[in-house]
Amino acid sequence: DSGVTQTPKHLITATGQRVTLRCSPRSGDLSVYWYQQSLDQGLQFLIQYYNGEERAKGNILERFSAQQFPDLHSELNLSSLELGDSALYFCASSPRAGINTGELFFGEGSRLTVL
Amino acid sequence: GENVEQHPSTLSVQEGDSAVIKCTYSDSASNYFPWYKQELGKRPQLIIDIRSNVGEKKDQRIAVTLNKTAKHFSLHITETQPEDSAVYFCAADSGNTPLVFGKGTRLSVIA
Numbered sequence: 001d002s003g004v005t006q007t008p009k010h011l012i013t014a015t016g017q018r019v020t021l022r023c024s025p026r027s028g029d030l031s032v033y034w035y036q037q038s039l040d041q042g043l044q045f046l047i048q049y050y051n052g053e054e055r056a057k058g059n060i061l062e063r064f065s066a067q068q069f070p071d072l073h074s075e076l077n078l079s080s081l082e083l084g085d086s087a088l089y090f091c092a093s094s095p096r097a098g099i100n101t102g103e104l105f106f107g108e109g110s111r112l113t114v115l
Numbered sequence: 116g117e118n119v120e121q122h123p124s125t126l127s128v129q130e131g132d133s134a135v136i137k138c139t140y141s142d143s144a145s146n147y148f149p150w151y152k153q154e155l156g157k158r159p160q161l162i163i164d165i166r167s168n169v170g171e172k173k174d175q176r177i178a179v180t181l182n183k184t185a186k187h188f189s190l191h192i193t194e195t196q197p198e199d200s201a202v203y204f205c206a207a208d209s210g211n212t213p214l215v216f217g218k219g220t221r222l223s224v225i226a
Contacts, residue, residue, distance in 0.1 A: 042219050109158060
């Protein structure tokens with residue numbers, strides 16, 4: 001158990017819909033990262049938050065947004081969903097303050113299926 | 116930005132043989148190179164990492180080598196066992212962006 005909690009574990013929805021994925025980092029970790037894992041595409045970095053502020057942005061679509069709340073949990077919002085958004089979405093946390101990550105502790109992931 | 120290439124994409128070895136996975140990176144500023152193992156249906160987990168001031172690091176049957184001049188690093192698994200079967204990801208960290216991962220290598224260890 002990494003200490004990172006993600007909900008829901010599975011989600012099935014239709015095209016055009018909006019979903020929210022939730023992540024609670026390890027106790028004491030201030031940095032939260034979101035990664036998308038599609039088939040044969042490895043782990044694509046989406047966005048990083050540190051102590052409530054956006055720290056780095058990767059290949060995140062404009063239809064996607066995220067935030068980190070004062071209690072340090074984070075939410076990833078995916079809207080106007082398309083079939084190609086079907087993927088496993090991982091949240092990871094790190095105790096490090098800067099962009100230099102060191103070890104990332106991953107949650108179990110949220111598997112999104114768009115029909 | 117950083118780009119990490121990983122080869123091969125799939126690898127099958129007989130139990131007891133060695134496995135080698137290779138990665139190259141593009142950003143010469145990268146200084147941290149971790150390897151993650153992802154078992155089927157599980158989360159990625161760090162198995163070993165190396166920083167740029169070290170050329171080689173070992174942990175039991177696992178070793179990583181780094182060639183900064185060539186921007187190349189490799190994972191070596193000796194005496195492979197069926198439980199080594201998983202997808203392995205290399206990554207590079209330049210400190211300018213969060214970890215950039217390779218596309219993964221699916222390792223199958225055949226008993």
